[in-house]
Amino acid sequence: MTNLPKPIRENLHFLCAEIDGQLGQLEAFFAEPTVATARRIMDRAGYAHNLKTRIHAACVRRLAATGKDNRAHLTLRSLEFIATDLQRLANLARQSLRHVERIESFETLVPARYPAIVQRVRQGVARIEEAFFKNDSERAIGIGQLQDKIETDYRKLFRIYTREMRNPDVLPADIANSLLVASEFQRMGESLKSISEAVISANIGQAVNFERYFALQSLMSDMEGNGGDLKVETIAETRSGSSISAIRHGKTQAVAAVFKDGEKSKVKEERQGVKSWHSIYPGLAPKILSYRKRDQSAALLIEHLPGLTFEHIVLSESDTLCETALACLAATLKDIWKQTRTSEPAELGSMQQLAKRLGSVRRVHPEFKDTRIRFAGEVLPSFDALIAEAAAREAKVPAPFSVYIHGDFNVDNIIFDPGEKRIHFIDLHRSRYMDYVQDVSVFMVSNYRLQVLDLETRQRIMNVSQSFFKSARAFARKQGDETFEYRLALGLARSFASSTRFIFDKSHARRMWLRARYLIEQAVACPPGGEAGFRLQMKEIFVD
Structure with a gap:
């Protein structure tokens, strides 16, 4: 005390x-x-x-x-x-x-x-x-x-x-x-x-509620065989309400495991996601050391994975390490997509996702309310009207195949181990068979929305996004996925617009919102039946 x-x-x-x-x-x-x-x-x-x-x-x-x-x-x-x-x-x-x-x-x-x-x-x-x-x-x-x-x-x-x-x-x-x-x-x-x-x-x-304390005590008792005092420190709190803590050895300060708790349904989904990845692509997800549930909450004790988050690498590490990590990520994703590919078509539904999140966006940014826009004497359609039109178009352009995706492919959910040159995934509660464009778009926008302003870092973020896009596009062409860029335009629009609810900076949020509108307008303007010929102007989209 x-x-x-x-x-x-x-x-x-x-x-x-x-x-x-x-x-x-x-x-x-x-x-x-x-x-x-x-x-x-x-x-x-x-x-x-x-x-x-x-x-x-x-x-x-x-x-x-x-x-x-x-x-x-x-x-x-x-x-x-x-x-x-x-x-x-x-x-x-x-x-x-x-x-x-x-x-x-x-x-x-x-x-x-x-x-x-x-x-x-x-x-x-x-x-x-x-x-x-x-x-x-x-x-x-x-x-x-x-x-x-x-x-x-x-x-x-x-x-x-x-x-x-x-x-x-x-x-x-x-x-x-x-x-x-x-x-x-x-x-x-x-x-x-x-x-x-x-x-x-x-x-x-450690800040805990009653349920979390009992879960923590129960799971830490499973680690008594490790010896030494164990200390707990918070390392993250997710937007879904879960808390993530590191359990360290008191003497060495080495991380023994990661403790994650929250609403029982969310933790159960995480556990199932990890199990699925172990069966589908072993070695990518951390091991679950223990699991406990109590009333409406649950907790996991997860293996600590060595390495750095992709967010940390982009913001703080050398260009060489960043390029190495990106190349390893691209190779890992292509291997996953090839191994898990099924012939079942997949609907991205990005415009439906965006429509459901508009309320949350506008609570943070009321200036994005749905109004008609006048420009040079012309009345432009409202944002909501564009989403409705794009949703109808998107439903007619499914992905030709499904792959197993992460589902929440943000840069802080990807870990690169420089020593082993291996990629690991965490926070896997949304993993499922789906259009791989979902992960591609989320990853690219999660890079862009990093709130750093210096020109050198912004340039690196743009380079990462461009390189990742080229890698994903090359995979799409080899797989005969002709509408990849059209679906990606709508996926990026969804991620740009919906991510503004996590951005307080008004100018940064507005840049993302306008990019979303531009992408939707481009997708809607594409003649029906011409989606295979649609091309993204990626440099214009990701340059600041």
């Missing part, structure tokens, strides 16, 4: 004591309701708020002085969360009293049931300091588990109140306010769980 200043420790102690005191008054109120008891609780709002504010201010000052010590940052941030949720308990207690005040018949509330619930909350508050300052994760888990008991208490009260709705002698308003009182206590349980997660995060040096 970070060596916290004495004022922070003292203020947390005072805040826990203050909240326990207010909860004690609340417990007494339900046992014997009096105006005086209620007033004592209502009048203490300012003190809890001041203590929380002092803790926050002290943590902010401490954060500014900790440099880049991630463990210290996490401890201080966890302490802020704990203080916030402690004050929230006091707020919920006062809010419950406001609902009680509106109940005409106090017996409708069944007040005898509430002291036991308040005692559960007090038990949680009493465990916080020891769990936090003594790194006692078992005690922290106990705090979180109180939520389940409070939730059970809430459901019993809910059934009582809803049953009383059929009683003509009970005022509907009393039932409504009783339900609101019970709801405030349900939220107290949620606050205890949040406090539990904050304490656990501080103790293990």
Whole structure:
């Protein structure tokens, strides 16, 4: 545990004591309701708020002085969360009293049931300091588990109140306010769980929720045979909500494995994708060391693959290494495509994909709203109208064959091992048989959207995209895929436009949006039946 200043420790102690005191008054109120008891609780709002504010201010000052010590940052941030949720308990207690005040018949509330619930909350508050300052994760888990008991208490009260709705002698308003009182206590349980997660995060040096902690503990127990202390550090968080962490040996700092968790369906897809690649093209995907599921979440322990991401290579490594990695990637893809080719035609459906993502794009960039454009006295079709027209054209031009694709072929999902000169793929939950143009277009645009502005790097990005395009086009011609460039134009348009939802820079996003429109206009302008003769002006598209 970070060596916290004495004022922070003292203020947390005072805040826990203050909240326990207010909860004690609340417990007494339900046992014997009096105006005086209620007033004592209502009048203490300012003190809890001041203590929380002092803790926050002290943590902010401490954060500014900790440099880049991630463990210290996490401890201080966890302490802020704990203080916030402690004050929230006091707020919920006062809010419950406001609902009680509106109940005409106090017996409708069944007040005898509430002291036991308040005692559960007090038990949680009493465990916080020891769990936090003594790194006692078992005690922290106990705090979180109180939520389940409070939730059970809430459901019993809910059934009582809803049953009383059929009683003509009970005022509907009393039932409504009783339900609101019970709801405030349900939220107290949620606050205890949040406090539990904050304490656990501080103790293990890794931001976790309850489900993630149990999955992490379970999977790390599978690695006990490796010996030595194991430490966890976050290395990425995906847009789908999954978290990715490196598990390192405490002494050597070598990465022993990669831990990935998230929504059960997503993790299950990842696991299935890895298994599929092992059967289809062995050696490309990492090995799954262990798998656990709990409720609606799941986690994987994955083999750590040596090497560098393609993103890192493009942005930070030498031209020679970049060229070597690109050549290895092109050769690997051609081999995969040849080995997995089936005669089943594949519809890319890029315009349908784009249409579904327009809402997300426009929430980030409302300036891309669908309006008609006037230029030189002419009214140009709206973006949405172009997509609809292009979708109809695209449906008539399927790929002549299918191959097994990555499905999310961004530059940070490709790893190159310079020592072995081998390519590896990660993040495989979208892998399937499909038009290979999907991967080609995603890779090219994921290079372009890298947010670097210096001319030398932008030139390298353009060269990578041009070389990759030429390699994919050469494969298409050898396979007799005559409409490759036409489908690629629409695939690139989809990737350019949909990727703007990840780009905050307005000028960069606008350049991508305009490229998408240009490509769709070119595809629509191509005479029906002439798709095999369509040619992409790749230099114009990728130059800045």
